[in-house]
Amino acid sequence: MSESSLLKELVDALRCLPGVGARTAQRMAFHLLEHDRQGGERLARVMAAAMQNIQHCERCRTLTEQTICRLCSNPARDASLLCVVEHPSDVVAIEQATAYRGYYFVLGGRLSPLDGIGPDDIGLDRLEQRLDEGSVQELILATNPTVEGEVTAHYISELAAKRQVSTSRIAHGVPMGSELEYVDSGTLSHAFEGRRKY
Amino acid sequence: MSESSLLKELVDALRCLPGVGARTAQRMAFHLLEHDRQGGERLARVMAAAMQNIQHCERCRTLTEQTICRLCSNPARDASLLCVVEHPSDVVAIEQATAYRGYYFVLGGRLSPLDGIGPDDIGLDRLEQRLDEGSVQELILATNPTVEGEVTAHYISELAAKRQVSTSRIAHGVPMGSELEYVDSGTLSHAFEGRRKY
Numbered sequence: 001m002s003e004s005s006l007l008k009e010l011v012d013a014l015r016c017l018p019g020v021g022a023r024t025a026q027r028m029a030f031h032l033l034e035h036d037r038q039g040g041e042r043l044a045r046v047m048a049a050a051m052q053n054i055q056h057c058e059r060c061r062t063l064t065e066q067t068i069c070r071l072c073s074n075p076a077r078d079a080s081l082l083c084v085v086e087h088p089s090d091v092v093a094i095e096q097a098t099a100y101r102g103y104y105f106v107l108g109g110r111l112s113p114l115d116g117i118g119p120d121d122i123g124l125d126r127l128e129q130r131l132d133e134g135s136v137q138e139l140i141l142a143t144n145p146t147v148e149g150e151v152t153a154h155y156i157s158e159l160a161a162k163r164q165v166s167t168s169r170i171a172h173g174v175p176m177g178s179e180l181e182y183v184d185s186g187t188l189s190h191a192f193e194g195r196r197k198y
Numbered sequence: 199m200s201e202s203s204l205l206k207e208l209v210d211a212l213r214c215l216p217g218v219g220a221r222t223a224q225r226m227a228f229h230l231l232e233h234d235r236q237g238g239e240r241l242a243r244v245m246a247a248a249m250q251n252i253q254h255c256e257r258c259r260t261l262t263e264q265t266i267c268r269l270c271s272n273p274a275r276d277a278s279l280l281c282v283v284e285h286p287s288d289v290v291a292i293e294q295a296t297a298y299r300g301y302y303f304v305l306g307g308r309l310s311p312l313d314g315i316g317p318d319d320i321g322l323d324r325l326e327q328r329l330d331e332g333s334v335q336e337l338i339l340a341t342n343p344t345v346e347g348e349v350t351a352h353y354i355s356e357l358a359a360k361r362q363v364s365t366s367r368i369a370h371g372v373p374m375g376s377e378l379e380y381v382d383s384g385t386l387s388h389a390f391e392g393r394r395k396y
Contacts, residue, residue, distance in 0.1 A: 005263075006244075006247060006248050006251060006252055006263045007248065007252060007261055007262070007263075009244050009248070010244050010245060010248040010252075013237070013240050013241040013244040013245070014241065016230065016234050016237030016238065016240070016241055017215075017226050017229070017230070017241075018225060018226060018229045019222070019225075024217070026287065026290070027216060027217075027287070028215050028216060029248070030261070030285065030286060030287045031215070031216045032214065032215070032245075032248075032249070033248065033249070033252055033261050033286075034261070034285070034286070034306070036214050037249050039211070039214030040214065040245055040248070040249040041245075041246065041249045041250075042211050042214070043211040043212065043214055043215075043242075043245060044241075044242050044243075044245035044246035044249060045242075045246070046204070046207050046208050046210075046211040047208060047211065047230075047238055047239075047241060047242035047245065048239065048242035048243070048246070049204060050204050050205065050207070050208040050227070050230075050231065050238070051230070051231070051235050051238040051239045051242060052239075053204060054204055054205060054208075054231055063205055063228075063231050063232070064205070065203075065204045065205075087228065087232070088228060088231075088232070089224065089225070089228045092224070108232070
């Protein structure tokens with residue numbers, strides 16, 4: 001083999017990236033070494049800093065390098081609304097797509113008893129404390145529409161009910177721009193059940 | 199935006215990887231931060247070391263962290279054969295696919311006068327020295343079958359002719375396993391011109 005061992009190590013290390021197999025990793029390594037060393041050096045520097053410093057926000061559990069994330073420390077947002085999502089990337093998606101101005105709570109997963117993931121593993125103890133603070137009036141459940149996501153939403157709605165906090169679930173139905181013909185039957189039946197007065 | 203600035207920087211830095219756009223970079227960043235910090239730390243460490251230490255082999259110009267690469271320092275290979283390729287990745291591909299046991303010379307590009315890339319930019323001065331050493335008896339031209347690759351092969355064949363070194367060009371034709379119907383006309387005409395006694 002003509003490959004240097006450091007080059008092999010780089011190709012191997014790149015495979016920790018999702019969706020990157022042996023061939024893509026090799027192409028990436030050669031690209032950086034031959035055409036973009038500066039980019040590679042910057043990536044190494046930023047990656048090290050990010051892995052070292054990015055932790056979970058103490059208030060909403062999203063990813064941040066501060067103790068309390070930028071969003072939680074923004075007093076201009078509506079404290080009566082709290083949106084529960086599974087992942088930090090969901091926060092980004094909602095912020096980019098909607099005009100939602102409340103706060104978030106990031107579970108970092110979903111209830112999954114078979115995998116040993118219980119309420120405390122997804123921060124529900126902290127969510128209860130948050131509800132006990134008293135400012136939240138509507139809890140928006142935006143977990144994914146999977147079996148576990150639904151179970152998690154249901155469990156959380158009961159925590160809220162005990163505290164007389166009203167809950168809502170984001171709508172599930174036919175995606176905008178799609179054609180009924182190609183939508184799966186589960187989605188279509190959800191869309192019918194969830195129909196609204198026109 | 200809820201994104202921390204370091205997270206944004208990481209997403210941005212990941213975009214130096216070929217084929218990685220904004221969405222993929224975001225997915226990669228979240229994956230590493232949420233599920234594989236060790237992998238991310240290792241990638242940062244190896245990437246920094248690679249960018250710092252991997253240079254070009256002084257003999258064949260391939261990528262290596264040694265002064266002379268492992269392949270060039272292997273005395274068991276056949277010094278009468280020298281294979282000229284455009285990129286270090288071509289060396290890897292040939293080593294993996296063939297039983298070739300000679301040495302390599304990596305141009306690191308191809309002649310392209312319009313882009314200001316002349317003979318010295320692709321190390322042809324060093325290739326001439328190599329041919330002057332006298333041990334090479336066959337120079338195998340394995341540049342890509344593009345216009346510039348052909349021009350480069352032709353130019354190098356003239357350098358070899360001056361020194362009475364014989365040259366050969368790897369065969370171009372119908373790829374194994376393909377169907378004639380779907381092969382482009384340039385390849386098909388090459389395959390006819392290059393036909394051999396059966």
